[in-house]
Amino acid sequence: MYTQPVIKKRRNGRYGNNNWIKYSSKIQRDVFLYSDLEYDHWILIEFDKNVKYFCEQPLHVKEFVNGEWVDTIFDMWIMTVDNKYKFVEIKYAADLNPNHQDFSKRSSEQVEKQRKWCSSFGHPYEVHSEDFIYQNKLLLNNYKIMLPYIDNRKIKNDIERKSIINILKLNEKSTIRNIEVQLPHLSKQSVRDTLYNLIYEGVLNANLGSTAVGINTEVWLVE
Incomplete structure (x- = not known):
């Protein structure tokens, strides 16, 4: 179980430098969010009755996986009321679409490395884009x-x-x-x-x- 983020400092993002510090009643501490997309995603998690606990920026992985060096920080770890968990990365869909003008090779590689690490160790993993966050x-x-x-x-x-x-x-x-x-x-x-x-x-x-x-x-x- 992850209870504290591995980073708590201001950072600039590709889509602006909106940084949020908000109190979460669900986990009873301030949470640190580094983009508007992360902030909106957190609101959904905060109000989701099926979510028992979460942690933003929960883990910094630094290790070789199948001969490839993986150095990455996940955006969120979520545990539901039935004690199931998953790691989550929050990305704009365009970042991961090689046919889009805003495609980000760095973001795409990051997601693939996270997916590989999670698969190697048997951890559930999801990518949540604006399609997921703004569906309602x-x-x-x-x-x-x-x-x-x-x-x-x-x-x-x-x-x-x-x-x-x-x-x-x-x-x-x-x-x-x-x-x-x-x-x-x-x-x-x-x-x-x-x-x-x-x-x-x-x-x-x-x-x-x-x-x-x-x-x-x-x-x-x-x-």
Whole structure:
């Protein structure tokens, strides 16, 4: 299991030098991300209820594999709730397409070396491009709206949480607007803070993949 990145320093990337440091409630520490693509990928992993743990920049491999020198750092290591894991590299599809004008021989060779190392030692390996990350842009944008509310370092208001859960026990499904109406003594900010955290924790489901998060979002209890 990998718990800390092997590098924590600013670096410049081919597609700009956007560096992100964000707190992850899932692994309870700051994470270090080195491109917008890595940042968006992390948001998906952070909200994925099937992911139990992850580590960015988890391993720096320096060794010979079948006579070839491999010197590479993986972008992420992910473990799911069923204790299965995989190494992941995050790349733009054009980087790996030899017929594209933005093809990167360096990136292509890096991926092949990572694939060879993982195959040699029996480790599952995947490459996640923008095709994977942006397959549901609405869902990703909803997560981005919710993200500022998610922080397990904050003290939970159990009374507010129970009030929302009790409404959903009676109504099965409800819109955020309906919950706000039924809890007039609470601010809209407070209701959404509690709702978003219950969704993040897997207590509630929501139609985030098909509806922009807001007053018309439907939520319901996870069975």
